[in-house]
Amino acid sequence: MLEIENLNLEVDGRPVLKGLDLIIEKGECHVLLGPNGSGKTSLLLGILGFPRYRVTGGKIVFNGADITNLTTAERVKLGMGIAFQNPPVIRGIRLGEMVNLCRGDKSGEITDETRVLAKELHFTEEFLERDVNAGFSGGEIKRSEILQLMAQDPNFVMLDEPDSGVDIENMELIGGMIGKLLHRRERPSRRIASGLIITHLATITDYVDVDWAHVMLGGRIGCSGNPDQIIRQISEGGYEKCIRECQMS
Amino acid sequence: MHKRVPDVVNVVNPEDYTMDAEEHVPEDRSEIEGEYKKSLLEVGYDPDGEERSGSFLQLDHSVICSTTVQEGIEVIDSSEALEKYSWLSDYFWRAVAADKDIYTKAVAEKQTGGYFVRAAPGVKSIFPLQTCLFIGKERLSQNVHNIVIVEEGAELHIITGCSTAQDVRSAMHLGVSEFYVKKGATLTYTMIHNWAPEVVVRPRSGIIVGEGGTYINNYILMKPVKDVQMYPVTYCGRNARTMAQTVIHASKDSKVDIGSKVVLEGENSRAELISRSIATDQANVTARGAIVGSAAGVKGHLECIGLMLSNTARIHSVPELEATVEDAELSHEAAVGRISEEEIAYLTARGLSEDEAAGAIVRGFLNVDIKGLPPALGAEVRQMIRMSADAL
Ligand SMILES: Nc1ncnc2c1ncn2[C@@H]1O[C@H](COP(=O)(O)OP(=O)(O)OP(=O)(O)O)[C@@H](O)[C@H]1O
Ligand SMILES: [Mg+2]
Numbered sequence: 110m111l112e113i114e115n116l117n118l119e120v121d122g123r124p125v126l127k128g129l130d131l132i133i134e135k136g137e138c139h140v141l142l143g144p145n146g147s148g149k150t151s152l153l154l155g156i157l158g159f160p161r162y163r164v165t166g167g168k169i170v171f172n173g174a175d176i177t178n179l180t181t182a183e184r185v186k187l188g189m190g191i192a193f194q195n196p197p198v199i200r201g202i203r204l205g206e207m208v209n210l211c212r213g214d215k216s217g218e219i220t221d222e223t224r225v226l227a228k229e230l231h232f233t234e235e236f237l238e239r240d241v242n243a244g245f246s247g248g249e250i251k252r253s254e255i256l257q258l259m260a261q262d263p264n265f266v267m268l269d270e271p272d273s274g275v276d277i278e279n280m281e282l283i284g285g286m287i288g289k290l291l292h293r294r295e296r297p298s299r300r301i302a303s304g305l306i307i308t309h310l311a312t313i314t315d316y317v318d319v320d321w322a323h324v325m326l327g328g329r330i331g332c333s334g335n336p337d338q339i340i341r342q343i344s345e346g347g348y349e350k351c352i353r354e355c356q357m358s
Numbered sequence: 359m360h361k362r363v364p365d366v367v368n369v370v371n372p373e374d375y376t377m378d379a380e381e382h383v384p385e386d387r388s389e390i391e392g393e394y395k396k397s398l399l400e401v402g403y404d405p406d407g408e409e410r411s412g413s414f415l416q417l418d419h420s421v422i423c424s425t426t427v428q429e430g431i432e433v434i435d436s437s438e439a440l441e442k443y444s445w446l447s448d449y450f451w452r453a454v455a456a457d458k459d460i461y462t463k464a465v466a467e468k469q470t471g472g473y474f475v476r477a478a479p480g481v482k483s484i485f486p487l488q489t490c491l492f493i494g495k496e497r498l499s500q501n502v503h504n505i506v507i508v509e510e511g512a513e514l515h516i517i518t519g520c521s522t523a524q525d526v527r528s529a530m531h532l533g534v535s536e537f538y539v540k541k542g543a544t545l546t547y548t549m550i551h552n553w554a555p556e557v558v559v560r561p562r563s564g565i566i567v568g569e570g571g572t573y574i575n576n577y578i579l580m581k582p583v584k585d586v587q588m589y590p591v592t593y594c595g596r597n598a599r600t601m602a603q604t605v606i607h608a609s610k611d612s613k614v615d616i617g618s619k620v621v622l623e624g625e626n627s628r629a630e631l632i633s634r635s636i637a638t639d640q641a642n643v644t645a646r647g648a649i650v651g652s653a654a655g656v657k658g659h660l661e662c663i664g665l666m667l668s669n670t671a672r673i674h675s676v677p678e679l680e681a682t683v684e685d686a687e688l689s690h691e692a693a694v695g696r697i698s699e700e701e702i703a704y705l706t707a708r709g710l711s712e713d714e715a716a717g718a719i720v721r722g723f724l725n726v727d728i729k730g731l732p733p734a735l736g737a738e739v740r741q742m743i744r745m746s747a748d749a750l
Binding site for chain 1: 698699700701703704705706707708709710711712714718719721722723724725726744
């Protein structure tokens with residue numbers, strides 16, 4: 110589904126990714142680990158083609174087509190979606206309207222479909238009247254991002270730290286929704302959506318079964334493999350040791 | 359390169375406009391039911407007066423409608439009112455000085471209409487009262503003097519529209535408005551301006567809010583205009599409260615210098631001023647806001663935000679705070695800039711095109727939560743803002 114080959118990426122002129130390779134097949138769910146500032150968020154925004162994230166080398170292939178030079182809007186049309194780590198406040202656009210927009214409905218009226226979905230994510234009707242992200246708590250932002258993704262229902266789902274700062278009950282809720290988005294309840298051969306999830310503490314892997322884990326360091330994927338094993342190695346010896354051991358074996 | 363664009367303080371001589379207007383009579387409704395109807399509806403004036411507690415309509419210099427359906431609320435021509443009530447002279451030129459400038463002088467010397475509205479003590483208006491000052495003649499100068507008195511404990515909502523006939527290009531509107539909100543009373547005043555590209559507009563307003571009174575001002579300008587300049591001043595007594603919300607979309611060659619000043623002269627009085635302006639094309643906007651705190655325990659906040667949508671437009675944001683007592687709490691927030699790239703990117707990640715995203719952000723920016731209005735009127739005003747944002 111997604112193939113990234115020798116990707117070099119600059120953020121506002123500053124090189125962040127240096128020869129990154131990554132392959133995600135249809136129906137798979139991958140997690141991405143790595144220290145703060147290692148370029149995880151930049152990778153996601155680069156995949157999505159955000160204007161300030163410029164590819165200076167390599168290519169991104171999505172469903173067989175080279176999308177390296179497509180705009181964000183075009184990539185989204187092809188089926189990409191993201192839950193942001195730090196989304197901006199959008200003044201004057203209510204969350205309910207935003208959820209409509211995600212579904213392609215441009216009317217300003219909040220629909221029953223939106224209300225039902227919001228309820229699944231434990232949002233009240235009043236909450237839907239609030240401006241998007243204005244004064245949302247950390248956990249509310251996570252849920253609102255997932256709510257928007259559910260309405261959008263993309264085939265390639267990127268989630269930037271959906272498990273950071275989330276309480277136990279909400280973690281269960283969010284985990285369940287991500288499982289749904291990624292068709293994890295279906296037999297592997299019937300899963301259409303794929304996912305790439307950034308996580309630090311790997312909490313999400315307690316709620317969503319994951320096929321692969323990658324460790325990012327110095328602008329590249331230093332190590333890929335079985336999630337349980339990699340997470341154990343990182344928590345025992347840190348990122349660098351994990352990568353060294355990985356490269357030796 | 360630094361582009362110097364002067365502030366707008368165009369002196370336009372009232373003498374350059376004509377004072378000769380044909381008379382219009384109330385019996386003849388052909389114009390307001392016909393060619394003017396659309397323009398009237400666009401500024402919130404419904405000629406049928408549905409869901410209104412009263413109506414006042416002035417065409418050029420003729421008052422062609424002044425009716426009320428609610429007891430305790432009176433609406434008449436202000437010069438007629440002055441003849442009818444001897445006490446009323448005390449209210450003329452008290453909140454605005456007659457010799458303030460050439461425009462107030464012009465109104466003092468040659469008044470041509472205007473309304474007197476009074477809500478009797480304790481009366482609460484169910485529906486808003488609508489007023490409209492309409493210009494149908496080219497090069498006309500309309501010099502109105504409006505007086506609004508909301509007596510103790512009363513509550514009044516006024517929606518006022520100013521507009522011109524579709525074939526009028528150039529005219530002048532001078533309007534002196536003096537509002538008196540008595541003890542514990544509430545007045546909301548929602549003004550929608552919809553002028554032609556060559557119309558010069560000089561409203562001059564003063565508002566005196568008595569003890570525990572509330573005054574809420576909403577101002578909406580969405581269509582091009584040659585030049586509007588206004589700066590109403592509100593004086594708040596003890597525990598009085600005022601809120602002003604201004605939404606401006608300035609396009610073409612519009613020159614707009616709009617703001618308001620609040621003097622918190624009574625203990626514990628409060629003010630909140632919010633102004634949002636968008637400038638496109640060659641528009642030149644000066645957005646002002648000033649709060650003066652001169653009594654103990656006063657609090658005021660002003661927000662002045664401008665969105666630039668062109669390289670040839672200009673927004674000059676002028677927030678001012680002045681305290682003359684120790685115990686005043688005044689703050690402001692001002693920002694001018696283009697649409698945030700990050701916000702556009704966020705919306706494109708949800709499936710909007712870049713243009714759609716920009717449009718949604720602009721609509722959102724104008725979608726100020728218009729406070730203090732009865733729900734139906736609030737929805738109506740939001741609808742009007744939405745319509746003009748959609749037209750962008
Ligand atoms: N707009 C920018 N201008 C300059 N540098 C930037 C910009 N955005 C990101 N960076 C830098 O790029 C590097 C990678 O940032 P990125 O946000 O991708 O890291 P991350 O791995 O997601 O970190 P975290 O775990 O803290 O979320 C960081 O050093 C960051 O400071
Ligand atoms: Mg990050």
